[in-house]
Amino acid sequence: MSSKSVKKGEFYELEVGNDLRQSSAYNDDLSPTKVSERTWSKLNIAALWVGMAICVPTYTLGGVLTAYFGLSVMEALFTILIANIILLVPLTLNAYPGTKFGIPFPVLLRSSFGMLGSNIPCVIRGLVACGWFGIQTMFGGLAIHLFFSAISDGWASLGGVGEVIGFFIFWTLNMLVVIRGAESIKWLETLSAPLLLIVSFGLMFWAGGKVSFGELLAIPANRPEDAGFLGYFLGGLTAMVGFWATLSLNIPDFSRYAKSQKDQMIGQIIGLPLTMFFFASLGVVLTAASTTLVGETISDPISLIGKIDSPVWVAVAMVLIIIATLSTNTAANVVSPTNDFQNIAPKYINHTRGALLTGLVGILLMSWELLKKMGWLESDVSVESMYSNWLLGYSSLLGPIAGIMIVDYFLIKRQHLDLVALYTPNSLYPAFNIAGLTAFAVPVVITLISLGVPAISWFYSYGWFTGAFTGAIVYFFLATPVNASESETQAT
Numbered sequence: 001m002s003s004k005s006v007k008k009g010e011f012y013e014l015e016v017g018n019d020l021r022q023s024s025a026y027n028d029d030l031s032p033t034k035v036s037e038r039t040w041s042k043l044n045i046a047a048l049w050v051g052m053a054i055c056v057p058t059y060t061l062g063g064v065l066t067a068y069f070g071l072s073v074m075e076a077l078f079t080i081l082i083a084n085i086i087l088l089v090p091l092t093l094n095a096y097p098g099t100k101f102g103i104p105f106p107v108l109l110r111s112s113f114g115m116l117g118s119n120i121p122c123v124i125r126g127l128v129a130c131g132w133f134g135i136q137t138m139f140g141g142l143a144i145h146l147f148f149s150a151i152s153d154g155w156a157s158l159g160g161v162g163e164v165i166g167f168f169i170f171w172t173l174n175m176l177v178v179i180r181g182a183e184s185i186k187w188l189e190t191l192s193a194p195l196l197l198i199v200s201f202g203l204m205f206w207a208g209g210k211v212s213f214g215e216l217l218a219i220p221a222n223r224p225e226d227a228g229f230l231g232y233f234l235g236g237l238t239a240m241v242g243f244w245a246t247l248s249l250n251i252p253d254f255s256r257y258a259k260s261q262k263d264q265m266i267g268q269i270i271g272l273p274l275t276m277f278f279f280a281s282l283g284v285v286l287t288a289a290s291t292t293l294v295g296e297t298i299s300d301p302i303s304l305i306g307k308i309d310s311p312v313w314v315a316v317a318m319v320l321i322i323i324a325t326l327s328t329n330t331a332a333n334v335v336s337p338t339n340d341f342q343n344i345a346p347k348y349i350n351h352t353r354g355a356l357l358t359g360l361v362g363i364l365l366m367s368w369e370l371l372k373k374m375g376w377l378e379s380d381v382s383v384e385s386m387y388s389n390w391l392l393g394y395s396s397l398l399g400p401i402a403g404i405m406i407v408d409y410f411l412i413k414r415q416h417l418d419l420v421a422l423y424t425p426n427s428l429y430p431a432f433n434i435a436g437l438t439a440f441a442v443p444v445v446i447t448l449i450s451l452g453v454p455a456i457s458w459f460y461s462y463g464w465f466t467g468a469f470t471g472a473i474v475y476f477f478l479a480t481p482v483n484a485s486e487s488e489t490q491a492t
Contacts, residue, residue, distance in 0.1 A: 045267020070223030098252025400471030
């Protein structure tokens, strides 16, 4: 039997025959979801974003904007809110093909970058996620160490060794959740979202008595008095958009399970902007209150709670932080590289192997920090500097991919994809789509040049926006003549 694409309502479903089962570009885990598997409601999608947004890096965003981008507290919180409203545009648009055709991110990329060329953006996206996975696993491991330290003096005496053991315990929890599949992640996010919101409101109420909100919001900006607001705002806005630049690409990995386009859109609108704004606000408030609470300024909630002189409350708080970090890490940092690595060799790398490969790369990227905690290595490089420097900068290079994906699906392919051809080498989609690869390379090259040319330094400073628009424009002009000469991509 030959494979064919079948339309069912607003969805398309792939009936897989022997031709695709033998294809080198196909495996069951990358195959489009069946209509019966598309069970995520708007509340499930919203819970996904609540679970991902409530995490340690979000907590520190306000401090990053005030300390490094010269914004006041009020300006920083405003910037975070605007950035996440802007992010809804690429998130909802790139989610569309995932919902309609049930395909994951790597398979969608085959349309704009080619069957083999799709591996280039896949590996770039996957490595960024592995870096974030390692960092979040370090935070989760620290929470596990502090939990056991609160109930056992013997464990507390382990020091850095206990943190390393906690890292691998948390690593194992992540692998177990992801290997069990999408329903396991859906269950975790839906369970954790209301719990995390309750805890966050509780922390805000608790901190309210320790700090004056009026005085906090009145703290002036950390920039020269004669400096204008706009330049600092745009720089901070770019960094905040870069925070979720990764998910704006691989959102099809989740929207392929949505019940409808309405569910994925409303779910993301409900779940992302306000959660990010609220939890970042909580970070600003608790960091300001930390001086009163423990006598020093601490911007990391895990370390702050760890200093509370109550083993019971520390233990309870660490369990909640472990749940929060687990819900963020599995969805935001393991799902995508698991699919991305499968795309390299679908016949050899399935879902389980892709997840384990993600975990191993995450360990390698954090190996220097683990060796430091064991006392076997001395290094000035910190997790915080890795988070605030190269990962956010690296993420800004993902803008061109987002722009190319949106233009390809909505303007070039007109929301039509050939499902069978997406899994068939040497058919409708070429091995390398020169238009897509060129449109990606142009803004990346300009970005690298701008690092050494002050006159165009703005191209790097506003990298996600400049990259996304440049990639989109270049791709549109390069791909349109090709599209005009081919009658293609009508799903049947």
